[in-house]
Amino acid sequence: MLITRCITCGGQQLLSVVETVEIKVDGSLMVIDNLKLTKCNNCGEKYLDKKANDYIDKKVKEKQTQQSSPAE
Ligand SMILES: [Zn+2]
Numbered sequence: 001m002l003i004t005r006c007i008t009c010g011g012q013q014l015l016s017v018v019e020t021v022e023i024k025v026d027g028s029l030m031v032i033d034n035l036k037l038t039k040c041n042n043c044g045e046k047y048l049d050k051k052a053n054d055y056i057d058k059k060v061k062e063k064q065t066q067q068s069s070p071a072e
Contacts, residue, residue, distance in 0.1 A: 002049075003038060003047050006040040006042060006043060006045055007045070007047075008040065008043050008045040009040060009042050009043040009045070011040050011041065011042035011043060013040065013041035013042060014038050014039070014040055014041070014047070015038065015039050015040075015041050016036065016037075016038055016039075017036075017037060017038075017039045018034055018035065018036050018037075019035055019037060019039070019046075020032065020033050020034070020035070021035050021037070021046070023056060025060050025063075030059070030060065030063060032055070032056055032059050035048075035052055035055060035056070036051065036052060036055070037049070037052050
């Protein structure tokens, strides 16, 4: 889905940026580097497309694989 207008503020200046974002995964904060996303130039609202979500999924899975020791 291509967003042409910010849902939050209605701004039309949507930028493609590469950022480091923090997301919550299973209650713990995870940092995702080099995530391509769309950002509103006006209010800073971030929009993740399918590719961005896939990228996050991949990173989360990688992390979960690394942490093979059982939690508690
Ligand atoms: Zn906005």
